[in-house]
Amino acid sequence: ILNVEQSPQSLHVQEGDSTNFTCSFPSSNFYALHWYRWETAKSPEALFVMTLNGDEKKKGRISATLNTKEGYSYLYIKGSQPEDSATYLCASRPSNFGNEKLTFGTGTRLTIIP
């Protein structure tokens, strides 16, 4: 994988249901994987920064896992609420020292149906 890819592109989930989506990234030359939450008409906000294989992070009902060997990360949302409606972006950072550039995926647009 040369680019950061996210799937699905969009998702509609009933309120109260749990959901998850995927971020695939180049596994070579990897340093960190970032997840951002981006609400409509606002700016992206950082959710997690993950660096270690097998890493799992959690913030409230949202959690993420990381597999650096195969180059993927999952984002999970448990018991979806209307306020979870947003676009979720992932971004990969390479391991070159001093290289702080992120390569972003195009996002998964999540809509929670009340």
Added chain:
Amino acid sequence: DAGITQSPRYKITETGRQVTLMCHQTWSHSYMFWYRQDLGHGLRLIYYSAAADITDKGEVPDGYVVSRSKTENFPLTLESATRSQTSVYFCASSPTRGEQYFGPGTRLTVT
């Protein structure tokens, strides 16, 4: 107020005009970035800066110029605006090896 701000928030300009978008951060973060958001492309990096007087191209730098004479400011200039530069522009800053903090965005329309 602490944080990262962008100005103007909205701008309409004509083809061929020079436009400067401003970005200011109060955290003294080393790194600053300019992105553009376009449908189907997500966020694409235009330019970034590792410190004052150090800048480098990103994925889509053509038609843009940046400068960084002070750590807290990172202006982006469109030298001769084109319709293809109609977009939403986001500035971001980060400490070394940290997460990026985004400004509120500038919606630019080139007519």
